[in-house]
Amino acid sequence: MTAPAHERTSDDLIRAEEPVLAHNYHPLPVVVARAEGTWVEDVEGRRYLDMLAGYSALNFGHRHPALIEAAHRQLDRLTLTSRAFHNDRLAEFAERLAALTGLDMVLPMNTGAEAVESGIKVARKWAYDVKGVPADQATIVVAAENFHGRTTTIVSFSTDETARAGFGPFTPGFRVVPYNDLAALEEAVDETTAAVLLEPIQGEAGVVIPDDGYLAGVRELTRRKGCLFIADEIQSGLGRTGRTLAVEHEGVVPDVLLLGKALGGGIVPVSAVVARREVLGVLHPGEHGSTFGGNPLAAAVGTAVVELLETGEFQRRAADLGQLLHSGLAELVGRGVTGFRARGLWAGVDVDPAIGTGREISERLMREGVLVKDTHGSTIRLAPPLTITAEELQSALGSLEKVLGAAGR
Numbered sequence: 001m002t003a004p005a006h007e008r009t010s011d012d013l014i015r016a017e018e019p020v021l022a023h024n025y026h027p028l029p030v031v032v033a034r035a036e037g038t039w040v041e042d043v044e045g046r047r048y049l050d051m052l053a054g055y056s057a058l059n060f061g062h063r064h065p066a067l068i069e070a071a072h073r074q075l076d077r078l079t080l081t082s083r084a085f086h087n088d089r090l091a092e093f094a095e096r097l098a099a100l101t102g103l104d105m106v107l108p109m110n111t112g113a114e115a116v117e118s119g120i121k122v123a124r125k126w127a128y129d130v131k132g133v134p135a136d137q138a139t140i141v142v143a144a145e146n147f148h149g150r151t152t153t154i155v156s157f158s159t160d161e162t163a164r165a166g167f168g169p170f171t172p173g174f175r176v177v178p179y180n181d182l183a184a185l186e187e188a189v190d191e192t193t194a195a196v197l198l199e200p201i202q203g204e205a206g207v208v209i210p211d212d213g214y215l216a217g218v219r220e221l222t223r224r225k226g227c228l229f230i231a232d233e234i235q236s237g238l239g240r241t242g243r244t245l246a247v248e249h250e251g252v253v254p255d256v257l258l259l260g261k262a263l264g265g266g267i268v269p270v271s272a273v274v275a276r277r278e279v280l281g282v283l284h285p286g287e288h289g290s291t292f293g294g295n296p297l298a299a300a301v302g303t304a305v306v307e308l309l310e311t312g313e314f315q316r317r318a319a320d321l322g323q324l325l326h327s328g329l330a331e332l333v334g335r336g337v338t339g340f341r342a343r344g345l346w347a348g349v350d351v352d353p354a355i356g357t358g359r360e361i362s363e364r365l366m367r368e369g370v371l372v373k374d375t376h377g378s379t380i381r382l383a384p385p386l387t388i389t390a391e392e393l394q395s396a397l398g399s400l401e402k403v404l405g406a407a408g409r
Contacts, residue, residue, distance in 0.1 A: 008043070009043060009044065010029070010030070010031040010042055010043045010044060013031045013043065014029060014031060026359075028362060028363060028366050028371065028373070029363075029366075030042050030048065030366055030371065031043045032048075035050070035062035035063065036061075036062055036063055037061045037062060037063075037385070037387055038050055038061055038062075038384060038385045038387060038388045038389075038392055039062075040062065040371070046369070047369060048366070048369050048370065048371045049369060049370050049371065049384075049392055049395065049396055050062070050371050050384065050385065051365075051370055051371055051372045051382050051383070051384045051396050052371055052372055052373050052381065052382075052383055052384075053383050053384055053385045054261070054266060055203070055235060055261060055373075055383065056203075056234075056235045056236075056238075056240050056261045056262055056346075056383055057261040057262055057264065057266055058262070058266040058385055059238055059239055059240060059261075059262035059314065059385060059386050060262070060265060060266065060305070060308060060314065060385065060386060060387060061266075061385035061386075061387040061388075062266060062385070063266075064265060064266075064308075064387070066304055066307070066308060067265035067266070067267055067301055067304050067305065067308075068267070069304075070300050070301055070303070070304035071265075071267050071268070071297065071300065071301050073300070074089070074296055074297050074300035074301070075297065077296070078296045078297075079295065079296060079297045080292065080295045080296065080297070081295070081296065082291050082292075082295075083289060083290070083291070083293065083294060087294075087295070087296040087299070088296070089296045089299035089300050089303065090108070090294050090296070090299045092299075092303055093106075093108070093294070093299040093300075093302045093303045093306070094106040094108070096303060096306045096307070096310070097259075097263075097272060097274060097302065097306055098274060100244060100306050100309060100310065101244070101245065101257055101259075101274050102253055103253075103257060103274045103275055103276060104275065104276050104277040104280070105274070105275055105276075105277050105279075105280040105281070106272050106273070106274050106280075107122070107272060107273040107274075107275075107280055107283070107288070107293075108270070108271075108272050108290075108293045108294035108298070108299070108302075109260075109271045109272060109273065109290050109293045110269040110270065110271055110290060110292050110293055110298070111149075111260060111269050111271055112148075112149055112234040112258070112260035112261060112271050113148070113149030113150065113151045113154060114271055114290065114293075115234065115258045115259065115260050115271035115272060115273055116148045116149050116151075116154055116197075116232060116234075116258055117149070117151060117153060117154065118273045118288060119195075119197070119230050119232075119256055119258050119273050120140060120153065120197070121288060122256065122273060122275065122279060122280060122282065122283065122288075123138070123140060123194040123195035123197075123228050123230060123256065123279075124138045124140075124173075124194050125282045125283065125287070126194060126195075126228065126278075126279050126282050127192075127193075127194030127195075127227075129282045130278065130282065131194070131226060131227070133191070133192055133194065134192075137192050138173060138192060138193075138194040139173050139174065139175055139190075139192045139193050139194065140157075140173060140174050140175070140193070140194055140195050140196070140197055141174075141175045141176075141177060141185060141188045141189055141193055141195070141196045141197070142157045142174055142175070142176055142177075142196075142197050142198070143176070143177060143178070143179035143180075143198050143199070143202070144159045144176050144177065144178050144179055145159055145160075145179055145202055145205040145208070146158065146159070146179070146197075146198075146199060146202065146205075147160070147199070147202065147203060147204030147205065148197070148199070148232055148234075150163060152167060152170075152171065153171045155167055155170070156170035156171040156172075156174060157170075157171075157174035157176060159176060160204075175188045179198075179202060179205075179208065179210065180208075180210040180211055180214050182214065182217045182218070182221065185218065185221060186221060189221065189222075189225045189227060190225075193225065193227040194227060194228060195222075195227055195228035195229070195230045195255075195256070196218060196221075196222050196227060196228070196229055196230065197230040197232065198215075198218060198229075198230070198231065198232065199231075199232045199233075199235070199236065200215055200231055200232075200233060200236050200245075200246035200247050200249075201235075201236045201241065201246050201343060201346070203235040203236065203346075203381070204375060205348075205375070205376070206341070206348035206350070206375050206376060206379045206381070207341045207342070207343075207346055207347055207348030207381060208341060208348065209341050209343055212250070213250070214250075215247055215249075215250040215252045216250045216251070216252055218252075219250075219252045219253075219254070222255070228254075228255040228256055228279065229252075229254040229255050229256070230254060230255065230256040230257075230258065231245070231246075231247050231252075231254040231256070231257050231258065232258045233245050233246060233247070233257060233258060233259055234258055234259060234260040234261050234271070235261060236346070237257075237259055237262070238259065238261075238262040238263060238305070238309060239262070239309060239314040239315050239317075239318050239344075239386050240262070240318060240344055240345060240346050240383065240386070241318065241322075241343045241344035241345075241346060242315055242316075242318040242319030242322050242343065242344035242345075243315055243319075243344075244309055244315055245257070246343070249343070255275060255276050255279055256273060256274070256275040256276075256279055257273070257274040257275065258271070258272075258273060258274075259271060259272045259273075259274060260272070262305065263302055263305055264298065264301060264302065264305070265301045265302075265304065265305045267301050268297055268298050268301055269292075269298070270298045270301060270302045270305075272302075314386045314387075317345075317386050317387070318344040318345045318386050319344060321345055321386075321388065321390060321393055322342065322343065322344040322345050322346075324390055324393055324394070325342055325345060325347055325382065325393060325397075326342045326347075328393070328394070328397040329342060329347060329349060329397070332397075332400065332401060332404065335401070335404060335405070336351060336352055336355050336401075336404025336405065337349055337350065337351060337352070337404065338350045338351070338352050345382075345383065345384055345386055345388070346381075346382070346383050347381070347382040347383075348375070348379055348380075348381055348382075349379065349380050349381075349382060349400075350377075350378060350379050351378040351379070351380065351404065352378070353377065353378045355378075355404060356378065357374065357377065357378050358374025358375060358376070358377060358378050358379050358380045359374045361374065361378070361380055361403060361404075362374045362380055364403045364406075365380075365399055365400065365403055368399040368402065368403060369399070370395075370396050370399045370400070382396075384396070
């Protein structure tokens with residue numbers, strides 16, 4: 001007979017997952033049972049500083065009081081209607097999210113991958129109905145090393161063979177160009193192009209930040225060529241980089257914005273396609289939908305998230321503490337760190353391969369009470385909650401310095 005979770009150790013629970021869970025993840029061997037703010041606690045009561053924040057889904061920390069209160073209030077009233085009926089929370093959510101982003105209309109969904117898939121559908125429909133691309137000939141230009149999700153259409157234009165291998169046949173209609181290369185983008189865009197779909201900062205690739213002027217160049221090119229600019233800000237958006245949106249660092253307003261992760265406040269999955277009226281206006285009843293998209297609980301939490309961002313407090317915190325993160329990492333270059341890329345409270349840190357892989361460094365940091373996650377090779381990502389204090393951030397950097405020093409001896 002299976003023992004209750006509270007009677008099982010971390011090792012017991014990890015072993016119990018093995019035969020019954022699909023092996024699509026390789027998590028660190030820590031079993032989180034409780035969390036508050038920037039800290040999590042495992043089954044045995046060991047505490048860890050969370051420097052990953054659910055890949056930015058927890059921008060406001062674990063169980064932010066305003067978000068928990070909004071969820072509790074809504075749980076006592078109404079959680080789901082489907083979109084067969086209106087609900088009393090959806091209009092305010094859409095109004096405030098559109099205003100926050102400077103766009104016109106909102107298509108609510110659930111997960112980030114759903115937002116990307118929805119953005120692709122909308123772009124194709126716009127190409128046929130508005131641009132006049134012949135039926136079934138629309139193309140979308142994307143960047144190499146992208147990460148937009150793992151559904152079958154999305155992995156069709158991934159350049160990561162781990163994500164692609166064994167999942168064909170792949171969906172046609174995509175052209176892949178190098179990231180941060182305006183000349184290659186110019187060459188790929190033609191009269192069939194519905195949209196250019198890019199991450200303003202490539203997260204999974206290792207927090208890769210394009211050259212100054214690249215995003216503005218993409219915006220100018222798409223306007224000139226008569227196609228849409230779709231910015232996937234599912235990881236980079238909602239305060240992470242020191243602005244509400246990463247595109248704001250170049251004063252760019254895309255035609256279509258994809259949001260997710262932090263939009264659900266770490267409580268429920270909430271994502272959205274936010275766009276100009278001319279673009280989202282191409283959808284008509286029956287052409288797209290989601291039973292849970294825009295549900296009252298999601299809308300209530302999403303509205304509370306927008307309310308937090310409307311103050312500008314979290315954007316300012318990310319910008320100010322981002323300087324501390326940047327300077328702390330700069331001091332480690334040549335001392336185990338070979339390079340890094342950082343914007344706001346988000347960094348990709350390249351560790352000397354002689355010291356260890358990204359996975360090994362993550363495991364060593366875990367033993368020091370700091371949680372991060374590796375990406376490719378010897379790169380780790382740092383993306384703490386925007387609620388982190390300067391002291392906590394310094395402590396995490398100190399742990400990284402300790403781990404690198406110990407490994408280098």
